[in-house]
Amino acid sequence: MIELTRDECINLLDALEEWNDVVGCKDCEVLRDEEHYDPDNPEQKDMGLDWERYEELTEKLRSVL
Numbered sequence: 752m753i754e755l756t757r758d759e760c761i762n763l764l765d766a767l768e769e770w771n772d773v774v775g776c777k778d779c780e781v782l783r784d785e786e787h788y789d790p791d792n793p794e795q796k797d798m799g800l801d802w803e804r805y806e807e808l809t810e811k812l813r814s815v816l
Contacts, residue, residue, distance in 0.1 A: 757816065764812045771805060
């Protein structure tokens with residue numbers, strides 16, 4: 752398990768929030784709308800940071816602050 756300092760958590764949370772403002776889950780949604788998208792393919796299903804992962808990660812970081 753990785754241990755992060757409070758400042759590292761704050762910086763990571765800030766970077767994730769900036770990512771969400773600029774990129775968000777647009778790339779994931781584009782892939783899912785493509786004809787060749789296969790939801791059973793683990794590489795495609797787990798591609799990138801989707802909204803659920805983003806929420807889970809930011810919630811974990813906020814809980815330690």
